[in-house]
Amino acid sequence: MRVLDVGCGVNKYPGSIGVDCNPASRADLLCDLDHFPYPFRDNSFDQIRAIHVIEHVSAVIGAVEEFHRLARPGGRILIVTPHYTDFSSFCDPTHRWHLNSFSFRYFGHDNAGFGYYSTVKLHEISVRLRLLAFWRWLGFEFAVNRWRRFRLFWEHYLCFVIRGKVIEFEFEVLK
Numbered sequence: 001m002r003v004l005d006v007g008c009g010v011n012k013y014p015g016s017i018g019v020d021c022n023p024a025s026r027a028d029l030l031c032d033l034d035h036f037p038y039p040f041r042d043n044s045f046d047q048i049r050a051i052h053v054i055e056h057v058s059a060v061i062g063a064v065e066e067f068h069r070l071a072r073p074g075g076r077i078l079i080v081t082p083h084y085t086d087f088s089s090f091c092d093p094t095h096r097w098h099l100n101s102f103s104f105r106y107f108g109h110d111n112a113g114f115g116y117y118s119t120v121k122l123h124e125i126s127v128r129l130r131l132l133a134f135w136r137w138l139g140f141e142f143a144v145n146r147w148r149r150f151r152l153f154w155e156h157y158l159c160f161v162i163r164g165k166v167i168e169f170e171f172e173v174l175k
């Protein structure tokens with residue numbers, strides 16, 4: 001498996017190539033994710049991991065398009081980011097974006113009429129939410145992850161009270 005860990009920080013995924021802009025990180029290559037293109041060839045990786053980094057970059061669509069370019073057809077993109085209702089989302093002043101569990105649907109079939117945002121297409125394999133422990137104990141985490149329609153209802157009506165924590169997205173790269 002050829003794995004690229006973008007914004008790897010000090011927790012680089014074992015066996016991966018890590019990129020980060022911070023020289024104090026464990027990156028194999030210092031690279032600014034706000035400057036395109038990233039210094040790798042098309043279709044170079046089986047998996048792209050962006051763990052708690054997409055909320056930091058200047059252009060979400062541009063970064064995802066780069067992930068798509070670097071992944072082979074059928075490769076995987078894993079994105080982990082805080083839900084916008086989590087404490088951490090607005091606490092960290094280096095976060096530029098505050099996302100929800102439908103924020104990447106514009107790359108898929110369910111694009112709410114906004115499929116023209118990007119020519120890049122991704123197949124959503126899974127979206128998994130983690131909620132605060134109290135709500136998990138009451139079964140809300142199970143329900144949000146079990147039924148997509150309930151997740152939509154939760155995003156619209158409940159999430160300011162039953163707050164989210166982390167969202168984990170996995171996509172298959174379509175080319």
Ligand SMILES: C[S@@+](CC[C@H](N)C(=O)[O-])C[C@H]1O[C@@H](n2cnc3c(N)ncnc32)[C@H](O)[C@@H]1O
Nearest residue numbers: 007008009011020021022032033034051052056
């Ligand atoms: C919250 S840390 C996450 C680190 C690691 N992925 C983890 O899960 O522990 C965000 C990382 O993204 C990096 N980063 C933020 N903006 C970046 C950019 N424009 N180019 C490269 N790296 C960036 C930061 O240097 C930092 O290491």
